[in-house]
Amino acid sequence: MTVTKKQYTRKRKATLSDIAEAVGVATMTVSRVVSGDGYVSEETRQKVLKAVKDLNYRRNGLARSLKRQFTETVGLVLGDISNPYSTELARAVRETLLDQGFNLFICISEYGAKEDVIAFESLANHSVDGIIVATRSNEGGDLYLRGLVETNIPVVAIGRDFQHKNIDLVSPDNLKGGFEATQHLIDLGHKRIAFIGANLGSGAHLKRLQGYLKALEHHGIAIDERLVTGRSEGDTDVSGYSTEEIGFEGMKRLLSLPDPPTAVFARNDFTAIGAMSAINDAGLRIPDDIAIVGFDDIPLAARMSPSLTTVRQPMRAEGQIAAEMLLERITGRANISRRERILDCDLIVRESSGVKRR
Amino acid sequence: MTVTKKQYTRKRKATLSDIAEAVGVATMTVSRVVSGDGYVSEETRQKVLKAVKDLNYRRNGLARSLKRQFTETVGLVLGDISNPYSTELARAVRETLLDQGFNLFICISEYGAKEDVIAFESLANHSVDGIIVATRSNEGGDLYLRGLVETNIPVVAIGRDFQHKNIDLVSPDNLKGGFEATQHLIDLGHKRIAFIGANLGSGAHLKRLQGYLKALEHHGIAIDERLVTGRSEGDTDVSGYSTEEIGFEGMKRLLSLPDPPTAVFARNDFTAIGAMSAINDAGLRIPDDIAIVGFDDIPLAARMSPSLTTVRQPMRAEGQIAAEMLLERITGRANISRRERILDCDLIVRESSGVKRR
DNA sequence: TTGTAGGCGTTATCAA
DNA sequence: TTGATAACGCCTACAA
Numbered sequence: 001m002t003v004t005k006k007q008y009t010r011k012r013k014a015t016l017s018d019i020a021e022a023v024g025v026a027t028m029t030v031s032r033v034v035s036g037d038g039y040v041s042e043e044t045r046q047k048v049l050k051a052v053k054d055l056n057y058r059r060n061g062l063a064r065s066l067k068r069q070f071t072e073t074v075g076l077v078l079g080d081i082s083n084p085y086s087t088e089l090a091r092a093v094r095e096t097l098l099d100q101g102f103n104l105f106i107c108i109s110e111y112g113a114k115e116d117v118i119a120f121e122s123l124a125n126h127s128v129d130g131i132i133v134a135t136r137s138n139e140g141g142d143l144y145l146r147g148l149v150e151t152n153i154p155v156v157a158i159g160r161d162f163q164h165k166n167i168d169l170v171s172p173d174n175l176k177g178g179f180e181a182t183q184h185l186i187d188l189g190h191k192r193i194a195f196i197g198a199n200l201g202s203g204a205h206l207k208r209l210q211g212y213l214k215a216l217e218h219h220g221i222a223i224d225e226r227l228v229t230g231r232s233e234g235d236t237d238v239s240g241y242s243t244e245e246i247g248f249e250g251m252k253r254l255l256s257l258p259d260p261p262t263a264v265f266a267r268n269d270f271t272a273i274g275a276m277s278a279i280n281d282a283g284l285r286i287p288d289d290i291a292i293v294g295f296d297d298i299p300l301a302a303r304m305s306p307s308l309t310t311v312r313q314p315m316r317a318e319g320q321i322a323a324e325m326l327l328e329r330i331t332g333r334a335n336i337s338r339r340e341r342i343l344d345c346d347l348i349v350r351e352s353s354g355v356k357r358r
Numbered sequence: 359m360t361v362t363k364k365q366y367t368r369k370r371k372a373t374l375s376d377i378a379e380a381v382g383v384a385t386m387t388v389s390r391v392v393s394g395d396g397y398v399s400e401e402t403r404q405k406v407l408k409a410v411k412d413l414n415y416r417r418n419g420l421a422r423s424l425k426r427q428f429t430e431t432v433g434l435v436l437g438d439i440s441n442p443y444s445t446e447l448a449r450a451v452r453e454t455l456l457d458q459g460f461n462l463f464i465c466i467s468e469y470g471a472k473e474d475v476i477a478f479e480s481l482a483n484h485s486v487d488g489i490i491v492a493t494r495s496n497e498g499g500d501l502y503l504r505g506l507v508e509t510n511i512p513v514v515a516i517g518r519d520f521q522h523k524n525i526d527l528v529s530p531d532n533l534k535g536g537f538e539a540t541q542h543l544i545d546l547g548h549k550r551i552a553f554i555g556a557n558l559g560s561g562a563h564l565k566r567l568q569g570y571l572k573a574l575e576h577h578g579i580a581i582d583e584r585l586v587t588g589r590s591e592g593d594t595d596v597s598g599y600s601t602e603e604i605g606f607e608g609m610k611r612l613l614s615l616p617d618p619p620t621a622v623f624a625r626n627d628f629t630a631i632g633a634m635s636a637i638n639d640a641g642l643r644i645p646d647d648i649a650i651v652g653f654d655d656i657p658l659a660a661r662m663s664p665s666l667t668t669v670r671q672p673m674r675a676e677g678q679i680a681a682e683m684l685l686e687r688i689t690g691r692a693n694i695s696r697r698e699r700i701l702d703c704d705l706i707v708r709e710s711s712g713v714k715r716r
Numbered sequence: 717t718t719g720t721a722g723g724c725g726t727t728a729t730c731a732a
Numbered sequence: 733t734t735g736a737t738a739a740c741g742c743c744t745a746c747a748a
Contacts, residue, residue, distance in 0.1 A: 013509050015741055026719045031743065039717050056508050061483030062424040063741035066724050073480060081448060087440045094466055103480035106464040108452050122431060122461035125419030126484050150414050151371050244657065277661055299602065303635055305663055373725055384735045389727065397733050421725035424740050 014055040022051045034059055065127055073103045074326060075123035077116065079135035080243075081108050083270065084298040085315055089134060089158065092319025100327055102129070113140025120144050130154035130326045137161045137205070154329035156322045161205050168329070168339045170322045177311040177345035178211020179218075181265050181293045184309070184347055186219050188354065190263035190291060192227065196250040196275055197243070197267020199230040208295060212265055227261055229253055243267070247274025255282050262290060263353075269294040269301050269310055276304065276352070287354025297348055306351035314343050372413040380409045392417055423485055431461045432684060433481035435474065437493035438601075439466050441628065442656040443673055447492060447516065450677025458685055460487070471498025478502050488512035488684045495519045495563070512687035514680045519563050526687070526697045528680045535669040535703035536569020537576075539623050539651045542667070542705055544577050546712065548621035548649060550585065554608040554633055555601070555625020557588040566653060570623055585619055587611055601625070605632025613640050620648060621711075627652040627659050627668055634662065634710070645712025655706055664709035672701050 016034070020027040025044055032038035033048040034057075040048070051057070065071045076093055078086045094104045105128065107119035116135055121144070123131055130153065135141065137160050149155050149166050156168045185193050195212045203209040209228070216223055229250040247266055254260055255278065266272035272294030279290050286292055286306055294301060297312035321341055329336055374392070378385040383402055390396035391406040392415075398406070409415070423429045434451055436444045452462045463486065465477035474493055479502070481489055488511065493499065495518050507513050507524050514526045543551050553570045561567040567586070574581055587608045605624055612618055613636065624630035630652030637648050644650055644664055652659060655670035679699055687694055 016743095017741080027741090028720080028743080029718060032718090035743085041717060044718085056505060058482060058506075058509060060424070060485070060741050062420050062485050063724085064483075064743075066418075066420045066424055066726090066741085067743045069724075071484070073484070082442060082445045084440060087445070090439060090466065091468070098476075103476070104465065105480075105484075106466070107462070108448065108464070110449070118456075118461070122463075124416060125422075126429070126431070126463075127418070127420045147414060148416075151416060244661075273658070273661060280663070300631070300658060303602075303631060305638070374727095375725080385725090386727080386736080387734060389725095390734090393727080399733060402734085418725050421740085422727075424724090424742090425726045425728080427740075 013060070014057040015060070016057075018055060019048060019051045019057055022055065023047050070129050071127050072101060073105060073126070073128045074323075074330075075119075075126075075128040075131045076104055076106045077109050077119045077123070077131065077133045077135055078106055079109055081106075081110075083243075083268070083296075084300075085268075085296050085313065086134065088315035089319040089322075092316040093132060093323045096320045096323035097327070102327070109135050109141075112136075113138040116141030117144045120148060124148055124153065128153075130156070130330045132156050132158060132322050132326055133160055133162075134158040135160065154326055156326045156329070158318055158322050161207075163338075165338050166335075168322075168325045168336075168341075170318050170325065170341045171343070172313045172318065172345050173342050174207035174345075175211045175214070177295060177313070177347075178208035178265070179215045180211075180345075180347050181208075181295065181311050182212045182215035183219070184349065184353060185263040185265060185291060185293060186215065186221070188263070188291060190261075191221060192224070192259065192261040193221070193263045193265060194227040194229065194254050194261035195265050195267070196229055196247055196254070197271045198228070200225050200228045203228075203230065206267070208267055226257060227254065243270040244274035247271035247276075248278045249274075251275035251278035252282075255279075255284075260290075264290060264292045266292065266294050269296045269298045269308060272308055272310070272352075273300075273304065276308075286352050291353045293353050301348075302350065304352070309350045309353035310348055312346045312348050314345070317343055371418070372415040373418070374415075376413060377406060377409045377415055380413065381405050428487050429485050430459060431463060431484070431486045432681075432688075433477075433484075433486040433489045434462055434464045435467050435477045435481070435489065435491045435493055436464055437467060439464075439468075441601075441626070441654075442658075443626075443654050443671065444492065446673035447677040450674040451490060451681045454678045454681035455685070460685070467493050467499075470494075471496040474499030475502045478506060482506055482511065486511075488514070488688045490514050490516060490680050490684055491518055491520075492516040493518065512684055514684045514687070516676055516680050519565075521696075523696050524693075526680075526683045526694075526699075528676050528683065528699045529701070530671040530676065530703050531700050532565030532703075533569045533572070535653060535671070535705075536566035536623070537573045538569075538703075538705050539566075539653065539669050540570045540573035541577070542707065542711060543621040543623060543649060543651060544573060544579070546621070546649060548619075549579060550582070550617065550619040551579070551621045551623060552585040552587065552612050552619035553623050553625070554587055554605055554612070555629045556586070558583050558586045561586075561588065564625070566625055584615060585612065601628040602632035605629035605634075606636045607632075609633035609636035610640075613637075613642075618648075622648060622650045624650065624652050627654045627656045627666060630666055630668065630710075631658075631662065634666075644710050649711045651711050659706075660708065662710070667708045667711035668706055670704045670706050672703070675701055 016027045016030045019030045030048050032040045033045050097104050109115040109119040159171045198206045198209050231246045294308050294310035297310045301308040301310045374385045374388045377388045388406050390398045391403050455462050467473040467477045517529045556564045556567050589604050652666050652668035655668045659666040659668045
């Protein structure tokens with residue numbers, strides 16, 4: 001499994017004292033030149049710089065950080081890296097950090113607790129100054145995270161259902177978004193509206209599903225549990241394009257019902273796109289036979305044909321705000337208490353939901 | 359711009375000697391327990407473990423790595439993180455590394471040399487054991503990379519047009535892929551075939567464009583430079599969904615020609631999708647009025663309607679092979695000389711290219 | 717303007 | 733089975 005350790009050694013790299021020796025000064029003098037602060041005569045500075053170049057010296061960040069006690073680096077843990085939602089988030093986070101001179105390391109954690117822990121651990125190992133978590137909540141991960149926070153490393157969660165007095169939360173308003181998506185379909189005259197992406201039992205934490213249920217209830221539509229469908233085998237949250245499959249399979253299941261739905265609200269755009277495929281395959285038309293609404297507004301939603309009605313999530317804002325909150329925690333001295341920012345989503349009405357019925 | 363440094367200090371974390379003191383043993387003993395190697399009596403081991411838990415001790419990876427001289431971490435520099443191509447690559451790289459006990463840090467470098475250098479630098483600062491580069495070649499980045507390699511840090515490039523005696527290369531066969539895509543359109547009877555995604559002048563390095571040109575030449579079709587179109591303003595390679603815009607704008611430009619093309623080969627699938635949009639907007643049909651072929655075979659290519667004919671790039675294989683090559687360089691003692699792996703691509707014929715004309 | 721001393725938190729090495 | 737010591741490469745603090 002693991003490779004044999006300490007097997008491999010590289011040619012030794014030049015260090016400060018190598019330079020110092022070469023030039024004939026103290027290591028501190030070299031350090032001053034390299035760091036660019038402190039007084040050094042122009043003459044020695046030039047000599048040092050020459051040696052630095054000649055010996056191809058690079059400062060050892062490990063030693064530097066060990067001494068200085070910070071790295072000016074932030075870690076971002078992403079779950080579903082294949083989802084444009086995640087990547088937009090990452091880009092926004094990075095831009096915000098870069099403006100403040102911080103670097104970003106992204107870790108992928110696709111399949112739950114074990115990988116979350118690996119990611120957190122490797123970031124902590126490298127002493128990042130803070131961590132932004134954008135994976136789904138899970139017991140093992142949460143536990144480890146709590147431990148980490150106790151050591152005073154700043155953490156901000158994005159869309160992760162997780163409570164801790166020192167962890168800020170940034171999240172889209174999934175509940176309201178789910179409500180509005182469903183209400184939109186109800187307004188169009190639909191009565192049999194399905195939800196694809198989670199099961200009634202296991203999806204308790206899924207705010208989008210709750211919004212769906214709330215909207216039905218609010219409009220006096222009975223909940224039909226056959227219309228709420230997740231992944232057939234088990235409930236494990238999986239990521240990547242598999243959500244597209246979930247949409248495809250879920251829709252097939254719905255279509256095989258004695259009385260299939262006339263409308264579908266999908267957990268996210270990929271799920272919606274998968275569902276659209278299944279509808280097409282069945283020879284049905286969207287939105288005429290079945291209306292469909294997604295969630296996220298990934299760039300391709302607008303490009304589908306028919307274009308996809310969806311709930312737009314402010315991905316960039318989420319990333320930016322999370323990064324800002326984290327930076328405040330990192331650079332601020334005070335013990336900030338938990339903050340929560342729930343961001344509004346917008347229903348983007350396009351072709352896939354169709355026009356009013358009747 | 360930059361935040362005030364050394365401003366922020368955290369509560370001091372427990373160290374090995376804190377534990378040692380608490381338990382009443384030497385730090386080495388604690389180190390042995392924590393690292394899990396070396397002989398420690400079960401009794402002291404338990405006492406130490408208890409103290410570790412009580413004090414919420416976490417090993418300082420910086421100090422550890424400084425001493426051990428390796429981090430078991432690899433860096434991956436990605437350009438266009440919004441492209442499923444990149445994310446599939448990343449997933450494959452990560453899986454391969456994880457199997458060998460290595461962690462992966464991903465850095466984004468979207469806009470060329472300056473960001474490349476920032477990414478390389480921050481990875482080098484953290485002393486990653488090796489770097490995989492999947493951004494487009496550029497002078498500044500290449501230069502920095504060369505310097506890095508001189509310090510004996512292993513580097514593997516993916517699809518990056520870059521020569522160095524100690525940098526391995528993994529790449530899809532863009533030339534052949536471009537050739538076959540174009541030949542496919544020629545075989546279907548097309549004579550006026552456009553290329554979207556680069557200009558004739560600036561795209562010299564673009565193998566896909568070269569493949570296109572070669573195919574035309576091979577079949578005795580004259581090259582019409584108006585049919586080769588990139589981004590209107592300048593040639594800067596940009597990333598993300600902007601390539602979709604390039605496709606959209608490029609197609610519009612082509613459609614406004616006195617004699618527009620009857621077929622289009624797009625630099626990648628996003629570009630193709632953008633072009634399809636423009637064609638739809640113009641009220642033309644695909645493939646009847648204009649046939650189109652993309653490159654990459656991102657998951658959505660199959661889901662478009664019409665589905666997109668494209669050249670499938672073996673993204674996962676590229677990632678896996680690159681990771682394996684890097685691990686060989688990291689764990690191997692010998693000086694491996696440059697290796698190059700060019701992977702075959704497959705033309706996936708779907709609806710967007712249509713059936714034979716005439 | 718430059719240098720010296722010491723320590724950041726670990727682990728390799730040798731000794732007990 | 734455990735401990736003492738030195739060193740990884742750098743920077744802070746102070747001294748010259």
